[in-house]
Amino acid sequence: MSRLRLGVNIDHVATIRNARGETYPDPVRAAEVAIAAGADGITAHLREDRRHISDSDIDSLDALTKRRGRPLNFEMAVTDEMLAIALRHKPRAACLVPERREEVTTEGGLNVAGEHNRVAPVVAQLKQAGIRVSLFIEPDPRQIAAAASVGTQVVELHTGAYCMAVRERRPEAEPLYRRLREGAAQAAALGLEVHAGHGIDYETVGAIAAIPEIAELNIGHFLIGEAIFTGLDAAIRRMRALMDTARDEAAA
Numbered sequence: 001m002s003r004l005r006l007g008v009n010i011d012h013v014a015t016i017r018n019a020r021g022e023t024y025p026d027p028v029r030a031a032e033v034a035i036a037a038g039a040d041g042i043t044a045h046l047r048e049d050r051r052h053i054s055d056s057d058i059d060s061l062d063a064l065t066k067r068r069g070r071p072l073n074f075e076m077a078v079t080d081e082m083l084a085i086a087l088r089h090k091p092r093a094a095c096l097v098p099e100r101r102e103e104v105t106t107e108g109g110l111n112v113a114g115e116h117n118r119v120a121p122v123v124a125q126l127k128q129a130g131i132r133v134s135l136f137i138e139p140d141p142r143q144i145a146a147a148a149s150v151g152t153q154v155v156e157l158h159t160g161a162y163c164m165a166v167r168e169r170r171p172e173a174e175p176l177y178r179r180l181r182e183g184a185a186q187a188a189a190l191g192l193e194v195h196a197g198h199g200i201d202y203e204t205v206g207a208i209a210a211i212p213e214i215a216e217l218n219i220g221h222f223l224i225g226e227a228i229f230t231g232l233d234a235a236i237r238r239m240r241a242l243m244d245t246a247r248d249e250a251a252a
């Protein structure tokens with residue numbers, strides 16, 4: 001099994017900064033700490049309403065990740081504005097996500113099956129600019145098949161429902177986990193690279209890391225919360241260790 005990559009999402013460092021309209025804590029400093037702690041990449045979501053990451057954060061994160069040779073994974077809605085920003089920066093990777101202003105966080109996956117004609121041209125333009133494209137989707141066989149048909153190289157499977165069911169000790173956790181496993185196998189069989197993310201914590205990371213087709217996890221909110229107690233460096237190192245142990249045990 002290949003080594004599992006960890007992308008650290010630093011959006012919520014900016015959430016804390018923006019809660020007071022301050023200049024600190026700086027998400028770029030968090031990205032530097034994350035890279036030093038072993039993050040394989042930095043993920044940031046520039047939302048339409050700029051509620052956390054700002055345009056100037058993206059400028060600085062782009063410069064930092066290029067300087068440090070780590071990929072910036074630019075999370076973006078499927079809009080002309082975000083496409084123009086992505087094409088200007090040419091980050092190593094872009095992840096297309098659904099976005100609704102009133103949502104607290106990205107609540108569901110992109111409806112690629114229902115919006116083929118809106119998603120396909122954006123995927124094509126990003127790919128033409130040399131950007132690796134990922135689609136954030138539910139582990140739903142229809143969405144996975146649609147993702148392959150629009151020409152994306154990567155799918156990121158939404159782990160939020162599974163992680164929440166585990167935390168709430170609900171019996172749905174088991175079928176939701178099966179869906180993730182089967183979705184990862186389907187996507188890999190279609191030739192897609194498989195990533196996963198949303199809602200992952202220390203408790204849920206092991207089972208997700210054990211799914212052999214998954215090549216990358218993107219984790220943010222829990223790590224930033226944990227950093228309050230242990231520091232960001234220690235939080236990331238512990239997550240990395242849990243990922244590696246689960247992967248090793250699954251391969252044994």
Ligand code: PXP
Binds near residue numbers: 045075220221222
């Ligand atoms: N992947 C995607 C596509 C996301 O939208 C998010 C949240 O911004 C994450 C991963 C990280 O989720 P969390 O912050 O819950 O770890």
